[in-house]
Amino acid sequence: MSKQRLMIIDDEKDMLQGLSRILPQELENIQVETFSSALSGLESIKRQPVDVLLLDIRMPEMDGMEVLTAVKEIDPWITVVMITAYGSIETAVEAIKKGAYDFITKPFEIPDLVRVLNKALERSLLIRENMNLRKKVSEKEPFADFVGQSPPMRRLYDGIQALAGTDYTVLIRGESGTGKELVARALHELSPRSSRRMVTVNCPAIPEHLLESELFGHKKGAFTGAEQNHTGMFLEADKSTLLLDEIGDLPVSIQTKLLRVLQEREVRPLGSDKSRKVDVRILSCTNQDLEARIQDRSFREDLYYRLNVVTLRTPSLSEITEDIPLLADHFLRSVCNELGLPLKRFSVAAIQSMMHKSWPGNVRELQNFVRRVALFSPEEEIGAADIRVAQDSLYGSAESRQDQDSNGKAVKPYQQAKEELLENFTREYITRLLGQTEGNVTRASDIAGISRTALQKIMRRYEIRSEDYR
Structure with missing residues (x-):
């Protein structure tokens, strides 16, 4: 973190020298600059912003109240503390009305001055962070990865913006493939904590016997195999954001310990007899019915209410079908750039076909589907066919999706049917491709958007010879 800039303007040079020597020892992370001339100080503020200004009221060159007015015209957000040997209620009130933050009277004790300046520096830091946050929100940078302008998506954007600047614990709910982690990342990137990395824990991915150590840390020798101290993700996320992904899969034994950490705001690593305070914002995601899990006692009700201070819900694709054209176009451009393919486009009929299809896997399924279409469609325009x-x-033909075929026989096992359909599709596609290029493998690979080597491997697998098409 860069140092905060503290400026002192006073005509008493001895006091300036004393304060410039003492204050850096009493205040953390500050840079002290002193001016015995008010005009010189104002020129410096014009060149570079100041966090806190300690300003004498009585000066020969320019009255402190005039300096205060001039400073506020240069930077309305600067935090000003006034100093005077002629302290009175009237002077204090006048200074506060003109924009001063606080007021201290000479002669003052250093601890009293330090206390006032600490509060002033803290206020300045909060103001600067809030201004940066508003700038980020106005620029809408964290929403660059979001696609969609339907009413449910607009409500989601509004919710993110409303919550980002707070420290509220947020439970993000929604079906798989609806972008819950994307929402968590936006909440973090729009927050005052964004200068630090967000830490993510995928709860079901870590074995239960290791999860406590991963979350809360451990001391060397705490258990067999603990050969060195381990910080743990809560301490890693101190002053930042911790995302508990798939929180519904958290084991009950860990739920109890997590609840204590959320209540006490402190962590005790395994094998340690000391707890450490942590300042962590908690976000959690789930696609599960936590209320049902509370009923069957697999999820603690008290933890649920700790995590569910505020809820954001990501809409399913069936709720935002009007966004499918935007999403499909976005994914198509991305995959073409990613694979180095010529830029392709969907026909109106292709878009309509996708809008009428069911997407149980939501946006993630649509993205994977578009990848496949882009890879195997030879033409620049992708049609309904x-x-x-x-x-x-991918899903089997219309006939194979029925319980029985036309002869009343049971359909084949899924994996077998899928492999046969894929083989038939690939064989038909390659033969059509080579027929179009008259057996020219290089031209065929260019049209397919895959490497010549990859196409030759496919041809060998299906015993297709280019010579047969020349």
Whole structure:
């Protein structure tokens, strides 16, 4: 963190020398600059912002009240503390009305001055952080990864903006594939904590016997294999944000310990007899019905209310179908850039086909589907036929999706049917491609958007010879 800038303007040079020597020892992370001339001090403030100004009222060159007015015209947010040997209620009130933050009377004790300046520096820091936050919100940078302008998405954006500047604990709920982690990242990036890295814990990915250590840390020798101290994710996230992903899968044994940390705001590493205070904002995600889990006693009700201070819900794709054209176009451009393919586009019929399809996997399923379509569609414009081919290769044809075929026989096992459909699709696609290019493998690989080597591997796998098409 860069040092805060404290400026002192006073015509008593001895006091300036004393304060410039003492204050850096009493106040943390500050840079002290002194001026015996009010005009010189004002010129310096014009060149570089000041966090706190300690200003004498009685000076020969320019009255302190005049300096205060001039300073507020240069920077309305600067925190000013006035000093005077002629302290009175009237003078204090006048200084406060003109924008001073506080008032101290000569002769003063150093501890009293330090106390006032500490509060002034803290106020200045909060103001600067709030200004940076508002700038980020206005620039809308953290929403660059979001796509969609439907009413449910607009409500989600409004909720993120309203909560980002707070320290509220937020529970982000929604189906799998709806962007819950994206919401958490936006909440962090728009917050005053964004200068520090957000720490993410994928609760079900860590074995239960290791999860406590990963969350809260451990001391060397706390258990077999603990060969050195481990910080733990709560302490890593101190002064930042901790995301507990898939919180519904947290074991009950860990839920109890997590509840204590949230209540006490302190962490005790395994094997330690001392607790450490932590300043962590908690975000959590789940696609589970936590209320039902409370009923079957697999999730603690008191922890639920600790985590569910405020809820944000990510809409399913079925709720934002009007955003599918925007999403599909965004994913298509991304995959073409990622794979080095010529830029492609969807036809109106292709978009309509995707808008009428069910997407149980939500936005993530749509993204994966678009990747496949982009990879296997040879033309610049992707049509409805390409959508059907990709859909059949992934989910099975319309016939194979029925319980029985036309002869009344049971359908094949899913994996077998999928492999056969994929093989038929690939074989048909490659033969059509080579027919179009008259057996020219290089041209065929360019049209397919895959490397020549990859195409040759596919041809060998299906025993397709380019010579047969020349």
